[in-house]
Amino acid sequence: MTAFALIDGNSFYCSCERVFDPKLESRPVIVLSNNDGCAVARTNEAKALGIRMGAPYFKIRSLCEREGVVALSSNYALYGDMSRRMNEIYETFSPRTEVYSIDETFLDVTDVPPGDRMPWAKDLSATIRRWTGIPTCVGIGPTKTLAKLANKAAKKLSDGVLDLTDPDERARVMANFPIGDVWGVGPANQIKLGSIGIAFADQMRDLDPRRARELMTVVGERIVYELNGQPCLPLEDVPAVRKGCAVTRSFGERVTTKLAMEQAVAGYATRLGEKLRRHGLATDHVTVFMHTSRFADNEPQRNVSMTVDLPEATNDTLQLIKASRRAVDQLWRSGYRYSKAGIITDDLVRPADRQRALFDTLDQDKASKIMQALDEANRRWGRATVFPAAMGVTRTAFSTKFERRSPRYTTRWEELPQCR
DNA sequence: TCTGGGGTCCTAGGACCC
């Protein structure tokens, strides 16, 4: 019988910050999204103050100041590095793992005898705590959906570990488990299920799969089977090839000039090129969009996008910039205060498989050597050591704001924590 | 003044074909 474990970091971003700044221990802490916009991670102390996931910071700022909540900008270099360390340790606990998100990993525990699973999970969690400083929860079940459910239920337990392999234990937990907390049931489907009287996980488990399909397509049908202990979702231990890639940002300050927009979008195109090359992928079209703030409903609104085709698939930054600049030329209208722009691609291909242009006007090999040199320089000396002039040379007002960022303790020598 | 940034999968419906 297959069995899955799901381990995740508690208030992960906040816990990363606490590892390197012990003063944050037992204090309420939140981590903010880009531009210090919204709360995206909260410690239990912050949740207890009523701070909701996604709450805009400007709306909770006075509460935070009054209650002594520490609000930090996000520090993705730190969180990504901590995540990588944790995943290295997981691999010593299971032969097969699936990294599901920056702070969640599924582990195949089929070969751990049922009676040993609780001690195994406690050992896993304790080892992660000891070696990385991050507190975690572990849930175990016969399907991924049930492992997710067990993990969520484990958050309420003192040791943060719950094994729902046993059907009776499972039924008891599911009878009190809100349907909206089930993996795959979002707000829209929660309303649909509520309308036929389904409020808890055990009720969906007992729903006719055909009825679930009518209501929520095949996705709902799978959830019913998974809640019954029949796996529909395999462990994806070989990461799938990425299908799309996007770079989008809200501006630190509204953009009102075409030059600023061109520079911002050139920067996104540069970042897109880096991401494509790191994954060994290329694209033959890019979609550029720009829009004003939908919250500023007293201002004139504009929300436009345009797709530009490239002669052949590429991940060359200079070509991506050229294509996206053509889109900006077409889309730009003065008189608006733009709040966000971005570049999106899909249908990614491996460069070797790409469709060659009929008339090959570009020397792809030469371009690829330039990009290799660029990536190497930026890898060695830090991002944006070498960058295209189209991005502009000053750190401009539209750049994303991180006014409360902690040091990059583990990935920059000059920001290493110090003992005195 | 101030509201994130990515991803995936599924389906309906239109375009097009014979």
Added chain:
DNA sequence: TCTGGGGTCCTAGGACCC
């Protein structure tokens, strides 16, 4: 009077995830 009957492919939009 009566106006076919399938297929496939593509795209936009919705829903979900973290």
